[in-house]
Every structure is written in C-alpha cells, then in structure tokens.
Amino acid sequence: MLTIRPISSDLADVAKTELNEDPYQLKSQLEVLNSWLNECAMLCGTLNDQILLSFLRGCKFSLVKTKEKLSLFYRIRTILRQVVQNRDPFDKHVLQVIKLGVGIPLPETASPIDPRIFIIRVAQFDLEKCSFADVIKIGTMINDIMMRDDDQVVICGMCLIIDLARVTAAHLFQFEMEFLRQVAILYQDASPFRMRGIHILNPPPGLHTVMAIFNSLLSQKNQDKRIFVHGSSLSSLHKHFPREILPTEYDGLLGPIQTCLDFWEMKLRNNRDYLLEMAELRDSQAEEAQRIQLPLKQSVSFRENDFFGIDGSFRKLELD
Known part of the structure; x- marks a missing residue:
C-alpha cells in the first residue's frame, strides 16, 4: 500500500x-x-x-x-x-541560530506551479553568535522538512533571492573553500530540489571576484541556469517576483519577514522527533x-x- x-x-x-x-x-x-x-x-x-x-x-x-x-x-x-548532528530545535544554541533567519522559504508564489522562493539574508549570519556550519545546519533542518512535506518545491523546484546587503569581508572570511565545496555537494548533488534561478540583491564591491568563486561552486547544470544581479533595485526584483508574494522588507505585501521566521521556528519545533531521526x-x-x-x-x-x-x-x- x-x-x-x-x-x-x-x-x-x-x-x-x-x-x-x-x-x-x-x-x-x-x-x-x-x-x-x-x-x-x-x-x-x-x-x-x-x-x-x-x-x-x-x-x-x-x-x-x-x-x-x-x-x-x-x-x-x-x-x-x-551540520546534521546536535540539531534539536529546543536546544538553546540551535534556537538562537534559527531566530537569526539567515535562510527562509516564503509561503506564497505567484502560481501554484512556480518554484518555491527562498530568501537568503547573508548578513543575518552573526559572527559572534554562531559559525557558518551552524547556519548550514538550520538549512538542512528546513530542507529535511520540505522534501517530506512540500510537493511544490519538489516538483517545481526552487529560486534563491540572495540578499548581500551589509555583508562585510568578515563574513566572507568565514567561508573556507573545502567546507563550501562539501556544502555545495550537499545542496546540489545530494538534494532532490532542482534549482530554477538565482537572484542577487545588494552586491558588495568586488562582486566579480565573489561571483567567480560562487559560480565555481555550482554544478554544471546550475551554472546553466539564469543568474540575475539586481543591484539595489527592488523594482528590478519585482519584474520576476510580484510584490504580493514578497515580505515588507522587499517592498512587498506579504507582511514582515519575521512572520515567516516565526512560522518556521514553530514548524521546526513541531518536527523535533523527525529531525533527530534524520540526523x-x-x-x-x-x-x-x-x-x-x-x-x-x-x-x-x-x-x-x-x-x-x-x-x-x-x-x-x-x-x-
């Protein structure tokens, strides 16, 4: 059956x-x-x-x-x-990293068969509170739930909005290439989710250097996907994602991004046993x-x- x-x-x-x-x-x-x-x-x-x-x-x-x-x-x-051990969502440190809200899936799409949208706010990664591995851990927890529960992201794929506002050299210095290389395998080759597009917001100076390394971490299939760089223009972003499905912080009508974060904090808590089992x-x-x-x-x-x-x-x- x-x-x-x-x-x-x-x-x-x-x-x-x-x-x-x-x-x-x-x-x-x-x-x-x-x-x-x-x-x-x-x-x-x-x-x-x-x-x-x-x-x-x-x-x-x-x-x-x-x-x-x-x-x-x-x-x-x-x-x-x-990145997959010590992932109890009731643990004080794990909960602290969840509350940072570095990576958050959005609940709405323009069409029920559009790719699921993930907002990655890199500067939310607080160097004094956690490591990059801690941030990736929360991402694996969210993905473990979505690959079981979210048919839309599994069937229609995902789009990333990567917001680089307020990113500093100190953030980038945390990214050891060998670890990034392993994480790229975790999220691309070992994931059932298909990448449908990557949108870069608020790029810092030195973007070309950063993008060259970012592209090198993408599989050949994902390198062939369209990568859009919007600068600081939200109107450019809105040509791809209507305001109705974006949070207030991106001049959207969905409401504050904290609402999405609160939803995922509760969802992670409610799936504690499953997350520990997957670990x-x-x-x-x-x-x-x-x-x-x-x-x-x-x-x-x-x-x-x-x-x-x-x-x-x-x-x-x-x-x-």
Missing part, C-alpha cells in the same frame, strides 16, 4: 510533463528503491516513501540516478556531521573512511572537474 499523499492536478501535470511521473508505476518504483536500500548494508537509517518519491522526482524517475543521489545523500551527511542517517563506509582519515576525494565521488581546483578561503580575496 502506497503511503504517499495525492497532489493537485496542476502539480500532477508538471510532474508528468517535466519529471516523467507515471502514477501507475509509483508503487513498483518505490518497491525497487526500498528493496535496494535494504540490501545496502552501509546505508544506515530509513527513509519513508514520501521522501523516496521526492528523490525520484528530483531525478526525473531514473532509478539509476535516484540510487546515485540517495547514496551521496547518506555519504555527504556522514562526512558533514557538524541518524549515515554511510558506514564513509564513517570508517573518516575514522582512518581517508582523504575526502577518496571517500566521496566528486565530479571529475570539481570546482576548478579552488583551495583555501576567502581570506585570499581582494575586495574593492
């Missing part, structure tokens, strides 16, 4: 035409994945059918690609334990590789031309 929820006719049309979804094949496809996971002794921890369906949709129902993505999902989370997923082979300090590139299958060999940190940058 399938344990997945039905979707609207609009989403079903997108899933069929863009993702090759066939409702009559879902049961057998999920059975294949469940059987495969049961046979993979190194992949520890279970995923329910709804989450497995998210990965199938993210791979356009290629079983081969879905298995590869699931394997990487377990493996990279094992390697990046600092237990691991790849025992990758775990052993870490124990004996096997070099990362031997324990994770990277793309052949990964990230163009960039090393070090943003401390090497010269911002204008």
